[in-house]
Amino acid sequence: MRLRARELAILFGIGAAGGLVGDAGHVQAGTTTYLDDATPFVWESALWFPILVGLATASLGELRLRLGPPRPGFDARVGIAAIAAVLAIYAVTALVYDEPEGPATTLIVTLAALVACGLGGGAPALICGLAAAIAGPLAEIVIVELELAEYAPSADTLAGVALWLPALYFAFGYVAARLAELLVARR
Amino acid sequence: MRLRARELAILFGIGAAGGLVGDAGHVQAGTTTYLDDATPFVWESALWFPILVGLATASLGELRLRLGPPRPGFDARVGIAAIAAVLAIYAVTALVYDEPEGPATTLIVTLAALVACGLGGGAPALICGLAAAIAGPLAEIVIVELELAEYAPSADTLAGVALWLPALYFAFGYVAARLAELLVARR
Amino acid sequence: MRLRARELAILFGIGAAGGLVGDAGHVQAGTTTYLDDATPFVWESALWFPILVGLATASLGELRLRLGPPRPGFDARVGIAAIAAVLAIYAVTALVYDEPEGPATTLIVTLAALVACGLGGGAPALICGLAAAIAGPLAEIVIVELELAEYAPSADTLAGVALWLPALYFAFGYVAARLAELLVARR
Numbered sequence: 001m002r003l004r005a006r007e008l009a010i011l012f013g014i015g016a017a018g019g020l021v022g023d024a025g026h027v028q029a030g031t032t033t034y035l036d037d038a039t040p041f042v043w044e045s046a047l048w049f050p051i052l053v054g055l056a057t058a059s060l061g062e063l064r065l066r067l068g069p070p071r072p073g074f075d076a077r078v079g080i081a082a083i084a085a086v087l088a089i090y091a092v093t094a095l096v097y098d099e100p101e102g103p104a105t106t107l108i109v110t111l112a113a114l115v116a117c118g119l120g121g122g123a124p125a126l127i128c129g130l131a132a133a134i135a136g137p138l139a140e141i142v143i144v145e146l147e148l149a150e151y152a153p154s155a156d157t158l159a160g161v162a163l164w165l166p167a168l169y170f171a172f173g174y175v176a177a178r179l180a181e182l183l184v185a186r187r
Numbered sequence: 188m189r190l191r192a193r194e195l196a197i198l199f200g201i202g203a204a205g206g207l208v209g210d211a212g213h214v215q216a217g218t219t220t221y222l223d224d225a226t227p228f229v230w231e232s233a234l235w236f237p238i239l240v241g242l243a244t245a246s247l248g249e250l251r252l253r254l255g256p257p258r259p260g261f262d263a264r265v266g267i268a269a270i271a272a273v274l275a276i277y278a279v280t281a282l283v284y285d286e287p288e289g290p291a292t293t294l295i296v297t298l299a300a301l302v303a304c305g306l307g308g309g310a311p312a313l314i315c316g317l318a319a320a321i322a323g324p325l326a327e328i329v330i331v332e333l334e335l336a337e338y339a340p341s342a343d344t345l346a347g348v349a350l351w352l353p354a355l356y357f358a359f360g361y362v363a364a365r366l367a368e369l370l371v372a373r374r
Numbered sequence: 375m376r377l378r379a380r381e382l383a384i385l386f387g388i389g390a391a392g393g394l395v396g397d398a399g400h401v402q403a404g405t406t407t408y409l410d411d412a413t414p415f416v417w418e419s420a421l422w423f424p425i426l427v428g429l430a431t432a433s434l435g436e437l438r439l440r441l442g443p444p445r446p447g448f449d450a451r452v453g454i455a456a457i458a459a460v461l462a463i464y465a466v467t468a469l470v471y472d473e474p475e476g477p478a479t480t481l482i483v484t485l486a487a488l489v490a491c492g493l494g495g496g497a498p499a500l501i502c503g504l505a506a507a508i509a510g511p512l513a514e515i516v517i518v519e520l521e522l523a524e525y526a527p528s529a530d531t532l533a534g535v536a537l538w539l540p541a542l543y544f545a546f547g548y549v550a551a552r553l554a555e556l557l558v559a560r561r
Contacts (some may be wrong), residue, residue, distance in 0.1 A: 025290030044289075081304035088297035094290035095283060096469060102418075103399030103468035110462035117455035212477030231476075268491035275484035281477035282470060 002065035007183040008058045014179065015057025016050035018083060022090035023049055031097040031155060031162070036148045046148070056136065060128050060173050061180030067124035070181035078119075079182045082175040085115045089171050093164055097155040101163055104155075108164035112171040125177040132173025133166040140165060189252035194370040195245045201366065202244025203237035205270060209277030210236055218284040218342060218349070223335045233335070243323070247315050247360050248367030254311035257368035265306075266369045269362040272302045276358050280351055284342040288350055291342075295351035299358040312364040319360025320353040327352060376439035381557040382432045388553065389431025390424035392457060396464035397423055405471035405529060405536070410522045420522070430510065434502050434547050435554030441498035444555035452493075453556045456549040459489045463545050467538055471529040475537055478529075482538035486545040499551040506547025507540040514539060 001008065020043050026032040027044035040047045064070065089111050096104040116129060137158065143149050144160035155162035188195065207230050213219040214231035227234045251257065276298050283291040303316060324345065330336050331347035342349035375382065394417050400406040401418035414421045438444065463485050470478040490503060511532065517523050518534035529536035 021293055025287070025293055028287040028289040030287075077304040077307065081301055084297040084300035084304070088294055088301065091290040091294035091297065095286050095294065099469050100399070100402040100404075102402040103465040106395055106399055107462055107465035107469065110458040110465065113458035114455055114462065117451040117458070120451060208480055212474070212480055215474040215476040217474075264491040264494060268488055271484040271487035271491065275481055275488065278477040278481035278484065282473050282481065 001062060003058070003062050003180060003183065007180075008062070010183060011058040011061045011176065011179060012054035014054075014083065015176070016054035018057075018087055018090075019050040019053030020045055021087060022094075023053075025091050025094035026097075029094040029097060030152055031094050032149055032151055034149045052139070056132070056172075057176045057179075060132055060176035061183070063131065064124055064128050064177035064180040065184065067127055070184045071121065072185050074182055074185040079179055082115075082119060082178050085118070086168075086171045086175045089115070089168055093162065093168055097152055097162065099154075101155070101157060105164045105167070109167040112167040112174075115171045116174050119174055119178045121174070121177055121181070125174050128177035129170040129173040132176070133170040136169030136172065137161055137165045188249060190245070190249050190367060190370065194367075195249070197370060198245040198248045198363065198366060199241035201241075201270065202363070203241035205244075205274055205277075206237040206240030207232055208274060209281075210240075212278050212281035213284075216281040216284060217339055218281050219336055219338055221336050239326070243319070244359075244363045244366075247319055247363035248370070250318065251311055251315050251364035251367040252371065254314055257371045258308065259372050261369055261372040266366055269302075269306060269365050272305070273355075273358045273362045276302070276355055280349065280355055284339055284349065286341075288342070288344060292351045292354070296354040299354040299361075302358045303361045306361055306365045308361070308364055308368070312361050315364035316357040316360040319363070320357040323356030323359065324348055324352045375436060377432070377436050377554060377557065381554075382436070384557060385432040385435045385550065385553060386428035388428075388457060389550070390428035392431075392461055392464075393424040393427030394419055395461060396468075399465050399468035400471075403468040403471060404526055405468050406523055406525055408523045426513070430506070430546075431550045431553075434506055434550035435557070437505065438498055438502050438551035438554040439558065441501055444558045445495065446559050448556055448559040453553055456489075456493060456552050459492070460542075460545045460549045463489070463542055467536070467542055471526055471536065473528075475529070475531060479538045479541070483541040486541040486548075489545045490548045493548055493552045495548070495551055495555070499548050502551035503544040503547040506550070507544040510543030510546065511535055511539045 003011070023032070024044040027034070034046050036046070042050060089108060092111065093108055096107065116125070119125065140161045141159045144151065150156070151161050157163050158165060190198070211231040214221070221233050223233070229237060276295060279298065280295055283294065303312070306312065327348045328346045331338065337343070338348050344350050345352060377385070398418040401408070408420050410420070416424060463482060466485065467482055470481065490499070493499065514535045515533045518525065524530070525535050531537050532539060
């Protein structure tokens with residue numbers, strides 16, 4: 001592992017906490033609904049959801065470091081802004097899920113692009129963003145197929161998940177990559 | 188006073204004007220309603236509201252300067268962007284007040300964090316933001332208790348005011364601190 | 375012409391594509407409705423709409439270069455962010471068109487100001503923004519007068535078009551100016 005155990009734990013914790021906050025927004029707004037009550041719940045989420053997001057965050061951070069040397073320079077403000085940006089987009093998806101799909105998707109895609117342009121990071125960050133944009137929605141499609149959860153009818157046109165979901169995950173992957181860089185720079 | 192009379196007047200004017208614009212949004216959207224017509228109204232606001240916001244802006248600016256030397260460098264664009272950012276958040280609160288409280292609050296909190304990270308300013312700015320985040324909602328809770336105004340039922344869970352209100356005031360305090368720095372840098 | 379044919383074509387293409395995406399959002403949301411089916415349609419737009427936006431983009435880029443020497447430095451991220459920013463505002467207008475006009479307009483105006491402050495560019499960019507803010511809504515007022523299209527009743531108070539339309543065009547003009555600078559810097 002390129003990331004130390006403590007750094008992986010920090011990424012896991014940030015991802016799990018962020019997943020809980022974002023998912024609570026989706027559940028409260030009605031964007032998504034859990035269909036299976038067999039697992040314990042934490043706040044609004046089935047226990048496995050924050051765990052999966054935490055694991056994905058740590059994995060994307062590790063992926064980032066394997067793709068090339070991280071950028072130097074630690075700045076807590078960049079890390080806070082990166083986390084806030086992806087949580088803001090997450091909250092916007094909860095607020096616009098029942099709006100027409102066209103402008104809602106355009107908004108999420110363009111916000112994700114703004115986050116990526118703001119964070120920079122070149123090809124490694126882009127690969128992390130694309131990996132998240134592919135793997136995340138695929139995982140959620142499986143979750144929907146397993147009837148563990150569902151998206152509202154106004155936001156399920158991408159094989160059962162929302163059309164804007166890849167863009168949300170893209171921003172997530174970009175942010176996870178940046179956080180990994182910051183953790184290494186802080187050593 | 189660390190700020191000159193003219194600078195305090197400028198901060199008062201910016202705050203009063205911004206308060207009028209933001210409050211008009213709240214009133215037009217139905218986020219807040221004035222219950223008392225005894226005082227004169229300016230646009231959509233009772234006269235005392237923009238006066239209070241103007242005084243708060245000047246006070247926070249003065250507080251900023253007492254907390255340490257201001258950062259040098261005058262850039263009108265930074266000032267315009269700071270004012271625009273807090274007014275944008277103000278407008279978003281008017282537009283999402285009847286949305287589920289969870290994602291609405293997450294959005295306002297994360298936007299406030301992005302403004303703070305964007306403006307920077309270290310501990311003095313943070314103190315101004317926190318002072319505003321505490322004093323502002325407390326003042327509005329008193330206003331609600333006095334039955335001068337009320338928040339809509341969908342946005343009144345924080346002792347009668349909105350859960351996102353401290354975050355809006357936090358951004359306001361940060362921006363007031365930055366404007367005070369810019370005014371000194373312009374001397 | 376200060377811009378080369380290929381550069382004008384690039385600006386035309388970006389503008390036409392962006393116009394299609396943004397206009398699709400307006401039509402799908404119900405912000406605007408085409409009243410005349412005489413011309414062919416591309417996606418959700420009458421063919422003349424993306425052509426007009428493309429021509430406006432190229433014209434504003436050319437205007438920018440005639441107003442003074444462009445800033446040096448090519449950065450694809452700035453171009454992508456500029457395009458994403460104006461499309462994001464475009465999408466927001468589609469999502470808030472039926473919200474109270476006050477906060478909706480405040481939001482679009484402040485977002486346009488943030489884009490302008492972020493892109494910079496001084497007087498030439500400001501002139502391009504103002505030129506677009508005047509000419510764009512005027513052209514749309516003519517389109518409404520000709521009964522080719524209409525704005526929803528909740529967004530038609532500016533002589534038949536939306537009150538926030540000048541701010542959207544202002545951001546568009548600023549972005550077109552920046553793209554022209556980037557194209558020259560890339561030579």
